Amino acid sequence: MAQILNPNTKAQATSPIDRMQTLLAxxxxxxxxxxxxxxxxxxxxxxxxxxxxxxxxxxxLRPLVTLAAAHAAGGANAATHNLSAAVxxxxxxxxxxxxxxxxxxxxxxxxxxKAIWGNSASILVxxxxxxxxFTLMVRTGSLEILGILSRASSVIAEGEVHQLSALGRxxxxxxxxxxIIEAKTAALFEASARAxxxxxxxxxxxxALAHYGKNLGLAFQIVDDAxxxxxxxxxxxxxxxxxxxxxxxxxxxxxxxxxxxxxDRAFWDRAMxxxxxxxxxxxxxxxxxxxxxxxxxxLNEARAYAGLAKAxxxxxxxxxxxxxxxxxxxxxVRREN
Amino acid sequence: MAQILNPNTKAQATSPIDRMQTLLAxxxxxxxxxxxxxxxxxxxxxxxxxxxxxxxxxxxLRPLVTLAAAHAAGGANAATHNLSAAVxxxxxxxxxxxxxxxxxxxxxxxxxxKAIWGNSASILVxxxxxxxxFTLMVRTGSLEILGILSRASSVIAEGEVHQLSALGRxxxxxxxxxxIIEAKTAALFEASARAxxxxxxxxxxxxALAHYGKNLGLAFQIVDDAxxxxxxxxxxxxxxxxxxxxxxxxxxxxxxxxxxxxxDRAFWDRAMxxxxxxxxxxxxxxxxxxxxxxxxxxLNEARAYAGLAKAxxxxxxxxxxxxxxxxxxxxxVRREN
Numbered sequence: 151m152a153q154i155l156n157p158n159t160k161a162q163a164t165s166p167i168d169r170m171q172t173l174l175a176x177x178x179x180x181x182x183x184x185x186x187x188x189x190x191x192x193x194x195x196x197x198x199x200x201x202x203x204x205x206x207x208x209x210x211l212r213p214l215v216t217l218a219a220a221h222a223a224g225g226a227n228a229a230t231h232n233l234s235a236a237v238x239x240x241x242x243x244x245x246x247x248x249x250x251x252x253x254x255x256x257x258x259x260x261x262x263x264k265a266i267w268g269n270s271a272s273i274l275v276x277x278x279x280x281x282x283x284f285t286l287m288v289r290t291g292s293l294e295i296l297g298i299l300s301r302a303s304s305v306i307a308e309g310e311v312h313q314l315s316a317l318g319r320x321x322x323x324x325x326x327x328x329x330i331i332e333a334k335t336a337a338l339f340e341a342s343a344r345a346x347x348x349x350x351x352x353x354x355x356x357x358a359l360a361h362y363g364k365n366l367g368l369a370f371q372i373v374d375d376a377x378x379x380x381x382x383x384x385x386x387x388x389x390x391x392x393x394x395x396x397x398x399x400x401x402x403x404x405x406x407x408x409x410x411x412x413x414d415r416a417f418w419d420r421a422m423x424x425x426x427x428x429x430x431x432x433x434x435x436x437x438x439x440x441x442x443x444x445x446x447x448x449l450n451e452a453r454a455y456a457g458l459a460k461a462x463x464x465x466x467x468x469x470x471x472x473x474x475x476x477x478x479x480x481x482x483v484r485r486e487n
Numbered sequence: 488m489a490q491i492l493n494p495n496t497k498a499q500a501t502s503p504i505d506r507m508q509t510l511l512a513x514x515x516x517x518x519x520x521x522x523x524x525x526x527x528x529x530x531x532x533x534x535x536x537x538x539x540x541x542x543x544x545x546x547x548l549r550p551l552v553t554l555a556a557a558h559a560a561g562g563a564n565a566a567t568h569n570l571s572a573a574v575x576x577x578x579x580x581x582x583x584x585x586x587x588x589x590x591x592x593x594x595x596x597x598x599x600x601k602a603i604w605g606n607s608a609s610i611l612v613x614x615x616x617x618x619x620x621f622t623l624m625v626r627t628g629s630l631e632i633l634g635i636l637s638r639a640s641s642v643i644a645e646g647e648v649h650q651l652s653a654l655g656r657x658x659x660x661x662x663x664x665x666x667i668i669e670a671k672t673a674a675l676f677e678a679s680a681r682a683x684x685x686x687x688x689x690x691x692x693x694x695a696l697a698h699y700g701k702n703l704g705l706a707f708q709i710v711d712d713a714x715x716x717x718x719x720x721x722x723x724x725x726x727x728x729x730x731x732x733x734x735x736x737x738x739x740x741x742x743x744x745x746x747x748x749x750x751d752r753a754f755w756d757r758a759m760x761x762x763x764x765x766x767x768x769x770x771x772x773x774x775x776x777x778x779x780x781x782x783x784x785x786l787n788e789a790r791a792y793a794g795l796a797k798a799x800x801x802x803x804x805x806x807x808x809x810x811x812x813x814x815x816x817x818x819x820v821r822r823e824n
Contacts, residue, residue, distance in 0.1 A: 193649045247614060251607040270588040273610060274647045277584060280614070281640035284621055288634040296633060297625040303618035310611045312530045 166477035170214045173470055177217045177226050177234070178210065184235035188282045199267050199275045203257075204242055212237045212342045215366070215478070219346035219359040221471040222463075229290040230349040233299075237342045239283035240303060244310075244338075246276035251310070252396060295345045302341035309333025318397040318423045320415075324404055328368070331375075336367030358462050362475060365459035370482045372452035375400035377485075379439045381449070391432045397424045401451060403435075406444035414438055449483065456483045503814035507551045510807055514554045514563050514571070515547065521572035525619045536604050536612045540594075541579055549574045552676060552703070552815070553683035556696040558808040559800075561687035566627035570636075570686050574679045576620035577640060581647075581675075583613035588651070589733060632682045639678035646670025655734040655760045657752075661741055665705070668712075673704030695799050699812060702796035707819045709789035712737035714822075716776045718786070728769045734761045738788060740772075743781035751775055786820065793820045 164172075171178060189200035213234035220226040249262040250269045256262060264272040280303070287296045312330050316322050343363030347356040373381075378393040379402050393400050399422065407418040417438070421431040439445050459479040466472050501509075508515060526537035550571035557563040586599040587606045593599060601609040617640070624633045649667050653659050680700030684693040710718075715730040716739050730737050736759060744755040754775070758768040776782050796816040803809050 191645055191648075193645050193652065195648050195652050196645060244614075247610050251610060270651055271648060273584050273588060274644050274651065277581075277617070278641055278644035278648065280617065281637055281644055284637035285634065285641060288630055288637055291630065293625055293628065293630065293633075296630075297622065300618055300621035300625055304615055304622060307611050307615035307618055308528055308530050308533060311528075311532050311608060311615065314607055314611065315530065315532050 166474055166481040167209055167211070167214065170218060170474045170478065171210070173474055174214060174217045174221075174226075177231060178213065180228075180231040181210070181213050181217070181234045181238070184231060184286065185238060188235065188239070188286060189279065191278070195267065195271055196275055196278055199263050199271055200242075200279060202266070203246060203263050204238070204279075208238070208242075210238060212241050212338060215339060215363060215475070216342040216346035216349075218471045218475050218478075219343040219363070220350045222466055222469060222475060223347035223355045223359060224350035224352035226346075227349065227351075229292065229295075230346060232286045232289045233295060233345055233349050234342075236283040236286040236299065237338065237345075239279040239286070240299065240306075241338060243276040243280040243283070244306060246272045246279070248310075251314070252392065290349060292348070295348060298341050298345045298348075302337045305333045305337040309335075309337065313398065316399055319399055320403075320407060320419050320422050322399040322404060324401070327399065327401055327404060331371040332364070332368060335371040335374075336364045339367030339370070340364035355466050358464075358466060361462035362459045362479075365455045365462065366479055366482065369452040369455035369459060369479065372401055372448055372455065373483055373485065376402055376445050376448040376452070378402075379436050379445060381445055390436075394422075394432050394435055395424070395427070397422050397427075401448045402439045402444045405447050406435075406439045406442045409442040409444065410438060414442075452483045456480060503811055503818040504546055504548070504551065507555060507811045507815065508547070510811055511551060511554045511558075511563075514568060515550065517565075517568040518547070518550050518554070518571045518575070521568060521623065522575060525572065525576070525623060526616065528615070532604065532608055533612055533615055536600050536608055537579075537616060539603070540583060540600050541575070541616075545575070545579075547575060549578050549675060549679045552700060552812070553679040553686075555808045555812050555815075556680040556683035556700070557687045559803055559806060559812060560684035560692045560696060561689035563683075564686065564688075566629065566632075567683060567686040569623045569626045570632060570682055571679075573620040573623040573636065574675065574682075576616040576623070577636065577643075578675060580613040580617040580620070581643060583609045583616070585647075588647070589729065627686060629685070632685060635678050635682045635685075639674045642670045642674040646672075646674065650735065653736055656736055657740075657744060657756050657759050659736040659741060661738070664736065664738055664741060668708040669701070669705060672708040672711075673701045676704030676707070677701035692803050695801075695803060698799035699796045699816075702792045702799065703816055703819065706789040706792035706796060706816065709738055709785055709792065710820055710822065713739050713782050713785040713789070715739075716773050716782060718782055727773075731758075731769050731772055732761070732764070734759050734764075738785045739776045739781045742784050743772075743776045743779045746779040746781065747775060751779075789820045793817060 185204055189204055190197050216234040216237050217226050217230060220230040245257065246263060249257055249264045250272050255265045287299055309330050313334060316330065340360050340363040344356055344360035347359040375393065378390060380390050403418065403422065407415055417434065420426045421435060456479040460476050463472055463475060522541055526541055527534050553571040553574055554563050554567060557567040582594065583600060586594055586601045587609050592602045624636055646667050650671060653667065677697050677700040681693055681697035684696040712730065715727060717727050740755065744752055754771065757763045758772060793816040797813050800809055800812060
């Protein structure tokens with residue numbers, strides 16, 4: 151299936167993200183300047199914490215999608231740069247708040263900001279960056295772009311609250327899981343691609359690029375959720391099990407439970423309630439997910455969305471920008487972490 | 488001094504806030520409809536929690552200032568209503584996040600939302616309302632208004648982080664305290680009055696009303712900080728001591744410490760560090776604040792800002808709207824809770 155969905159991939163030394171960063175180097179440099187300037191403040195804790203999270207290890211995936219969408223639609227400009235920085239700030243704000251909510255002490259393998267500066271600072275600097283995102287969007291001069299991103303920000307928060315209400319709900323239907331990840335993850339990718347395309351000044355490919363963004367986001371989140379149980383690899387990465395420990399019902403769990411025996415279902419029903427979880431449960435959960443091929447089934451689902459993302463770009467004229475977006479869709483279902 | 492600053496006050500059965508609510512009843516009703524509609528969501532926890540905090544006990548002080556400023560400048564319209572609701576949502580979002588940060592379990596004498604729905608829901612619903620505020624502002628069709636409120640939102644977060652960094656800092660200069668409260672409180676009153684005035688379509692009295700808003704906000708916060716030590720009353724209200732328990736350095740503490748003996752300063756230096764605070768310290772702190780007349784001095788400072796707020800409106804033509812704004816400035820330095 152990966153073969154079918156992946157006709158453009160040749161043997162390449164660099165990842166599509168590296169190639170996007172090279173292709174969009176000038177734009178990205180303008181975005182980095184804005185990120186740095188707009189996280190400045192006379193209150194030292196703000197640039198300290200912002201710099202730690204904004205500068206540390208981020209792939210700038212959403213700005214890259216924004217910039218590439220703008221170019222694919224007609225061209226990037228100063229508004230695109232402000233928008234790209236705004237999108238990264240919104241993403242960073244949600245990371246800071248997620249850290250507090252998830253009670254995780256690690257983020258991208260480093261101590262979470264809250265482990266260094268505390269919960270209060272993480273909440274407030276998240277609020278600051280969120281507000282700065284809107285100041286940047288005002289600079290685009292486009293009420294339409296502001297509307298797209300403010301609506302997306304509401305939807306993200308709705309998705310996060312929905313996810314919170316669904317913790318431990320083992321009967322969560324696949325469709326409701328998809329509603330949650332469409333809101334909490336895909337909405338920002340969709341808004342990035344849509345607003346990026348609009349910022350070019352052309353309206354021609356806006357819907358196609360928005361559709362690309364949404365499906366890319368769905369694929370991205372499903373892969374993330376599969377990787378939380380080690381994906382289809384036998385080796386277990388260091389950040390495995392976060393969702394499990396929080397009782398977050400994700401696609402691998404839904405599939406494994408559906409395909410399991412009555413005993414397995416009894417296990418899931420106990421283990422996904424954090425109150426009744428035992429230390430050995432994660433290892434057993436990973437075993438069940440492997441036995442039922444639930445990780446592979448999740449990845450197949452992600453590949454389907456990656457395919458939809460690529461199909462959405464069918465009518466766009468060929469360009470380097472279109473190509474990196476196509477490659478990115480393939481890459482996001484092949485990534486190992 | 489209250490006499491001098493308060494030439495317009497006659498014997499009145501109702502408070503200026505009641506009178507504002509009556510004078511602006513039609514506008515306020517439109518605002519309430521927006522608040523209710525825009526806190527709706529298919530995710531039940533969002534309207535449940537929003538309704539609890541948005542509907543419960545709020546005086547709608549910021550929307551009232553926004554509406555009165557619009558009328559005083561030329562007239563209120565649909566944009567003013569959306570803006571007024573946006574301002575209330577921003578305020579509510581900061582309350583929800585403050586509750587988590589301050590670790591207080593009560594808000595306006597009722598259990599804080601987080602005591603019922605938890606910290607995570609309070610953070611996320613705050614984010615949701617903040618995003619909805621920007622969606623509402625997009626509806627005003629004014630990039631200028633969006634710029635004013637996004638900038639104010641950044642400044643509020645900066646002020647909150649500044650306050651966080653200043654916890655327990657007994658040598659906090661009065662000027663730095665004023666910088667903090669200007670950011671965390673006065674900025675939103677200033678933005679409400681400024682954007683409210685702009686929403687009328689006239690630019691004539693915008694600066695005067697913005698100046699009013701800022702000084703009203705400063706007066707309001709200083710009174711709040713004095714009331715946290717019981718104000719100048721001998722009776723101690725139920726919500727006294729929150730700032731003290733958190734080690735928040737406010738004007739009454741700054742003045743009492745400055746005017747106190749070496750022993751008093753040693754007390755403050757120990758007691759304002761939450762780690763070394765003892766159970767009887769609050770009672771002693773209140774005693775010192777009374778002895779040094781620090782509560783009265785704080786109220787005098789608040790009255791000076793209320794005077795500046797009123798003076799800012801000097802050149803506005805007389806109207807019921809101007810009058811309620813003048814009365815509000817007097818009222819906010821006379822309130823008992």
